[in-house]
Amino acid sequence: MPKIEAGSVREHRAQRLAQLIDATEAILEEGGAETLTAGAVAARAGIARNSIYRYVDSVEDLLELVVTREFPAWIDAVERAMAAEGTPEGQAAAYVRANLEQAARGTHGWRASLSRRSLSPTARERVRNLHTSLHEALDRVVRALGKPQPELTVAVLQAVVDACIRRIDQGDELATVSEFAAGATRRLLAPDES
Structure with missing residues (x-):
């Protein structure tokens, strides 16, 4: 032994x-x-x-x-940020903000690049599944808002998060990117005025 x-x-x-x-x-x-x-x-x-x-x-x-090393802490941070909010709108904003904060504090860009270039298709699928588990929290919040076309709303919000994370990975300031993302989130989730 x-x-x-x-x-x-x-x-x-x-x-x-x-x-x-x-x-x-x-x-x-x-x-x-x-x-x-x-x-x-x-x-x-x-x-x-x-x-x-x-x-x-x-x-x-x-x-x-x-x-995948940072995933557990990342997911935990996003879930805690969302749980601290009392409204679905606040939870959606917390989801966006927490994801950007995690991207800014970690090595997301390097790990994402490594994932795209070096992992097998099977391993990339497991990484996608981890991302999907995170997106499910946003899906629940958007559905709670009763927005029409919730799948499309989630996809657009996630696209905002993904684009903003890429900007952070490229060196943009978290505060600037986060402010932009927060505004986009508010506009997307604003009540319809029809």
């Missing part, structure tokens, strides 16, 4: 997997996906090459774990 470096086997496995993800991320940031090999990850993490396969099935699994 290998020596564990934590209070339990479960904690040891979690720590070791985190080390592998950290090593993978560092290699990707330094040299790109072309430089990512099991041997490079093992050397960077300080473990034997074949030990990687106790934690993941392939190097591609490590790529996917790097791409």
